[in-house]
Amino acid sequence: MTNDTRKQAMDSLVHRAARGEISRRQFVQLSALVLAGGPMLLRASDAFAQAKELVLVNWGGDAITAYDAAYGKPFTEATGIVVKMDGSGPTEGAIEAQFKSGSPTWDLVDVDPFSAITLGEKGMLEPIDYSIVDKSKFRPGFGWDYAASTYFFSYVIAYDSEKFGDTAPTGMADFFDVAKFPGKRSLYKWGVSSWEAALLADGVAPAELYPLDLKRAHDKIAAFKENVVTYWGGGAESQSVLLDGEASMAIVWSTRASLIEQDSGGKIKFIWDQGLISPGALAVLKGNPGGKDAAMQFIASAQDPAKQIVMFDKLGQGPANPAADALIPDDRKRINPVDPANMVKQIALDMPWYAQNYGAALDEYTKIISA
Structure with missing residues (x-):
């Protein structure tokens, strides 16, 4: 040889x-x-x-x-x-x-x-x-x-089902509606999903999200600040803010949402509607x-x-x-972000937009949430 x-x-x-x-x-x-x-x-x-x-x-x-x-x-x-x-x-x-x-x-x-x-x-x-x-x-x-x-994972709305009875949120407009869904909220410290959530809640159609109108999104986020109890920075923190009852609703990773649902005995639930899917x-x-x-x-x-x-x-x-x-067994497909039934309800994050704009967008977002 x-x-x-x-x-x-x-x-x-x-x-x-x-x-x-x-x-x-x-x-x-x-x-x-x-x-x-x-x-x-x-x-x-x-x-x-x-x-x-x-x-x-x-x-x-x-x-x-x-x-x-x-x-x-x-x-x-x-x-x-x-x-x-x-x-x-x-x-x-x-x-x-x-x-x-x-x-x-x-x-x-x-x-x-x-x-x-x-x-x-x-x-x-x-x-x-x-x-x-x-x-x-x-x-x-x-x-x-x-x-x-x-x-793959998604940014999804997780919520305390005991606080809202039979009424569940159906999208980002409900996340920003504290009159209909009372209680504190939690958003992602690093910006991703917060901009899209704010624009969707403000009436922007999913197909028209990108390029993101950052001024419009930041205005919405700034006006909502008093309702945000914490901006989570990691998965463990996003879990505890809901499990400890600090927030009645949070936008979290779907990977953590399914764990929170499990750890809370089904008290904390989540929806795929207007979820933001990401690799x-x-x-x-x-x-x-x-x-x-x-x-x-x-x-x-x-x-x-x-x-x-x-x-x-x-x-x-x-x-x-x-x-x-x-x-994946049939009874587990409901928690899979890339299952066709779940994907159809969601919006894919635009990776090229983020690659070009994320740094400046995050700087502005950080100023707003830290002020």
Whole structure:
């Protein structure tokens, strides 16, 4: 066997192990066979030889244990690389600070695709290696240069059903109507969904949302401030504001809404009407300490339909891989954001608009909610 042939064989084994197709033990055994009788060509398996761990940063709360069960532990078993979960929240600012530090401690980030577009163009993220990550395992149109789609979620209205009796909200106009639906509200600290919610409540038709009229949205949000008890910044906070009774209604991630419904025994409910659907994605920091190859292999391993179903079961994340759809039981489809019956009620966030406008829009939004 030539050195080039060995290298190709090792590349194949590395990728198969990352995708969970072979176990760590099988990887070691097969590697020994490939390398027997020749030089130890471990350059092809640098991701395994050099990477001791990967740090994946998500939005905290239940996501930490869910990501570990679905993706972290299986990847460690297949590759020997430890995956540590960090729930501190990978905002654009935090990712930029990691990169600019010159010594990032993060490897993978659970990022909005529009943030990945922006940060990638600034040279802060690694391009997704589509020789490792399989683009055919995405829903069409949801693979980007600097981010790989791993799930879907929505921004939805969650509400305390005991406070409103049989009358449930039917859209964003009801969210802003404190006469019909009394009580405090909670909005997202980082702006996404708040602009769309304000414009929909102000009468803008869904098909005419983009480009967003930010002045109109900010005027609506500023006038509504006295009704907002808190602006949540992470998943755990969004859960507690409803479970603790601080707010009677909040716009939260659908992944958390289903957990809140479960944890409250059905007291807190949510609706898909005028929900704002968004893809979640994984991106890799430029110069990440665990190495880009290991990080890309982790993303490839997360494309497994069975693993995405674990995430759906634990967090209600809509699968990015269409092959996972058939694995969702009929009685669970109601919490799947990409189920056709739910998607038809929702509006897709415009990723290109956000990539071009998010920074300035967030600056203005932050001034308003902080004043």
